[in-house]
Amino acid sequence: MTVLKGYDCDIVICGGGVIGASLACLLGDANFNVVLLDREPPKKIESKADDSRILAVTVASERILKTTGAWSYFAEEKISPFREMHVWDENGDGKICFESASICEPVMGYIIEYNVIANALHKRISCLENVNYISGVSPKLIKKEIDAINIETDNGRKLKTKLLVGADGSNSVVRKLCNINFQKHDYEQSALTCVVTSEIEHGEIARQRFLSDGPLAFLPMKSPNKSAIVWSAKPQRIQQLLKSNKTVFHDELTAAFGNKLGLITESSERKIFQLSRAQADHYVQPRLALIGDSAHTVHPLAGLGANLGLLDAASLAEVLIDTFNSGRDIGRLQVLRRYERWRKGENLQMMYVLDGFKYLFENQFQSVQWLRNSGLDVINDMPIVKNAIMARAMGLNGSLPRFAKSYN
Ligand SMILES: Cc1cc2nc3c(=O)[nH]c(=O)nc-3n(C[C@H](O)[C@H](O)[C@H](O)COP(=O)(O)OP(=O)(O)OC[C@H]3O[C@@H](n4cnc5c(N)ncnc54)[C@H](O)[C@@H]3O)c2cc1C
Numbered sequence: 001m002t003v004l005k006g007y008d009c010d011i012v013i014c015g016g017g018v019i020g021a022s023l024a025c026l027l028g029d030a031n032f033n034v035v036l037l038d039r040e041p042p043k044k045i046e047s048k049a050d051d052s053r054i055l056a057v058t059v060a061s062e063r064i065l066k067t068t069g070a071w072s073y074f075a076e077e078k079i080s081p082f083r084e085m086h087v088w089d090e091n092g093d094g095k096i097c098f099e100s101a102s103i104c105e106p107v108m109g110y111i112i113e114y115n116v117i118a119n120a121l122h123k124r125i126s127c128l129e130n131v132n133y134i135s136g137v138s139p140k141l142i143k144k145e146i147d148a149i150n151i152e153t154d155n156g157r158k159l160k161t162k163l164l165v166g167a168d169g170s171n172s173v174v175r176k177l178c179n180i181n182f183q184k185h186d187y188e189q190s191a192l193t194c195v196v197t198s199e200i201e202h203g204e205i206a207r208q209r210f211l212s213d214g215p216l217a218f219l220p221m222k223s224p225n226k227s228a229i230v231w232s233a234k235p236q237r238i239q240q241l242l243k244s245n246k247t248v249f250h251d252e253l254t255a256a257f258g259n260k261l262g263l264i265t266e267s268s269e270r271k272i273f274q275l276s277r278a279q280a281d282h283y284v285q286p287r288l289a290l291i292g293d294s295a296h297t298v299h300p301l302a303g304l305g306a307n308l309g310l311l312d313a314a315s316l317a318e319v320l321i322d323t324f325n326s327g328r329d330i331g332r333l334q335v336l337r338r339y340e341r342w343r344k345g346e347n348l349q350m351m352y353v354l355d356g357f358k359y360l361f362e363n364q365f366q367s368v369q370w371l372r373n374s375g376l377d378v379i380n381d382m383p384i385v386k387n388a389i390m391a392r393a394m395g396l397n398g399s400l401p402r403f404a405k406s407y408n
Contacts, residue, residue, distance in 0.1 A: 006160065009033040009132070010330070011320075012151055013165045014139055014174050016042065018055075018114060019292030019309035020167030021121035025068035026317035026403065028128035032324070035159060039168075041135040042115070042122045053114040053193070053271070054228035056082075056206065056219055056303030060395025060404040061310045062110065065117065067403045069127075073120035080111040080222045084205040085390075087376070090212060090258070094376030098390045102383065108206070108394055111219045111228060114306075142177045149287040149331070163331040165289050165316070167309075170278065172294035178285055184278040189214050190238040191300055192231045194270045195221065196253065199262030202227050208301070209257055213237060215301045216256055227261070229253070230300055232275060242270050275299055277351055283344055284336035289316055296347045299354050307395060308350060312343050314401040346399060 011027060013020045016038035024036045057065070065071045085108055088095040100108040125131050134157075141152040142164065151159045166174030175182060202220035209216050214232035221228055231241070231253070241249060250264040257264075278297045283290050292309030319339045320330050328335060380386065391397050395404060 007148065007162060008159045009035045009161050011035075011163045011165060012037065012149075012159055012161045013167055014038075014151075015166065015168030015172075015292075015294065016118075016122070016133060016135070017167065017169060017292070018117050018121065018306055019313050020165070021118060021125060022064060022068050022070070022310055023165060023167060023291060023313040023317060024131050024133075025070060025121060025124050025128065026064075026313065027320065028125065028131035029067075029069070030317070030321045030324075031130060032320070034131045035161070036125065036131060036133045037137050037139070037153065038133075038135045039138040042118045054195070054219060054221075055112055055114055055117070055306050057110045057112050057117075058304075058307045058393070058395040059105065059107070059109060060400060061307045063406065064310045064314045064401075064403050065120075067314075068121060069124045070117065070120040073123045074112065074116060077222055078112060078116045080204075080220055081107040082109060082111060082204050082206045082220050083107055084203075085208070086205055087208045087210070089210045089376065096376045096380045096386070098386065098393075100390075100394075103387050103391055103396075105394070105396075108390070111206075111221055139173055139177060142174070144285075144287055147329075147331075162329070163287055163289065163320075163336075165291060166294040167291050167313075168294050170293040170297050172290065174288070175280060175290055175294050178288055180285070180290070181281040182278050183281065184276050187275045187277065187299060188234065189232050189275045189299075190235045191273045191275055192233075192238050192241055192270055193229065193273070195226055195228050195268040196250075196264050197225050197266035198227060198264055199225075200260075201225055202261060207257075207260060209260070211256060217301070217303070218257065218261065219303070230303075231256070232299070232301065235274075238272055242272055273300075277355065279344075279348065279351065283340040284333065286333045286336075287331040289336050289339060291316055295343075296351070298347075298351055302354055302393065304350060304354070304393075308347055311346070311395070311401065311404060312339075314403040315339055315342050317403065318401045342399065 010032045012035045014037045016036050027034050083100050085098040137153040139151050140154045143150040148160050149164045166172050201224040207218045217230045218227040253264045280295045283295050291312040316339045323330050323335045
């Protein structure tokens with residue numbers, strides 16, 4: 001695709017994290033001329049597999065990442081498949097176990113470091129002549145015209161394009177410069193993440209225990225005794241865990257996980273994140289679209305934030321490719337609204353489901369505790385319902401973009 005006269009490129013994407021870089025690959029492959037901006041260069045992959053920013057990646061995301069061409073750059077030892085997920089409650093003996101084999105799928109998903117995905121996407125981008133990656137810059141001014149959008153960066157660079165995509169995370173500058181309100185609900189919870197070594201092997205099973213003040217997840221890594229943990233609780237409790245020495249931390253973690261994997265014997269550097277749910281009032285304006293965390297954030301209890309963002313990227317790419325092929329202007333509001341209607345509804349639905357889970361499991365009324373434990377057992381004994389929930393969480397059904405449906 002040749003850039004129209006008077007424009008510097010077809011599309012500017014601001015934010016080269018996993019979501020913005022994925023969109024750049026999908027659009028680059030479709031021959032759009034793309035400029036990808038980021039205020040930072042991609043982070044180097046740690047030499048040890050101990051980076052605590054680790055993502056659970058669904059089957060739908062696997063298909064999207066394969067379509068981007070990035071998946072083939074992942075080293076085999078950096079991808080950890082999980083085939084089962086066990087969920088249970090601290091108060092009671094209710095339990096639910098999902099197994100990918102019960103819906104004839106080889107895996108439920110994969111555990112992969114954020115930096116491994118980001119680096120692979122950037123390797124792919126460096127092979128795409130029509131994607132120009134510029135790091136160390138941030139937009140300072142955004143000015144719209146009828147047929148174009150103008151971006152001025154903090155180092156004085158000017159870009160005129162047909163469409164600007166904000167993929168610059170939850171503190172999106174693009175969203176702020178375009179005056180789009182971000183409705184935030186503070187969960188009054190923080191999450192602590194790190195990689196731990198356990199006495200007992202994880203057996204490629206993802207596990208989540210709901211404690212009274214938040215969920216504790218163990219995500220299996222390639223090494224049979226290593227898991228990435230995400231521990232959500234009240235901010236004071238997380239601060240206390242952050243500051244505690246290793247012995248105390250390992251003991252507290254072993255106890256909080258009910259000794260499920262035996263003693264915790266080692267752990268990497270602990271990091272904390274504030275947790276909130278948020279949704280932009282609008283995902284689109286004329287010549288502008290928001291994707292990923294710049295449009296919405298969710299609780300990490302189901303490990304879905306980046307997966308929803310990848311579906312945004314794949315849906316927007318589909319809308320833009322189809323629009324271009326039918327000879328229409330990719331920056332028109334009617335075109336972009338198709339993307340907004342599609343993804344906002346899906347994301348909102350997921351947010352409410354996750355909130356429902358969160359409040360149900362944090363409720364300390366005895367009757368609710370009894371109900372949810374019985375509920376877990378009842379669902380566990382209903383294969384049709386259980387398999388439907390699992391297929392949805394794996395991204396195998398719902399209103400999927402074509403890049404998430406299959407990979408050729
Ligand atoms: C504790 C925790 C655990 C999680 N676990 C999972 C999980 O298991 N699975 C899952 O799917 N999701 C998970 N998530 C959510 C996931 O991390 C995010 O949804 C995902 O990283 C969002 O990607 P993004 O590219 O939209 O934003 P980001 O990853 O935040 O990337 C934004 C990019 O924009 C750049 N940028 C920022 N500001 C500017 C600017 N002004 N100018 C230019 N560039 C800019 C940044 O440098 C960065 O490269 C988790 C989140 C938390 C907090």
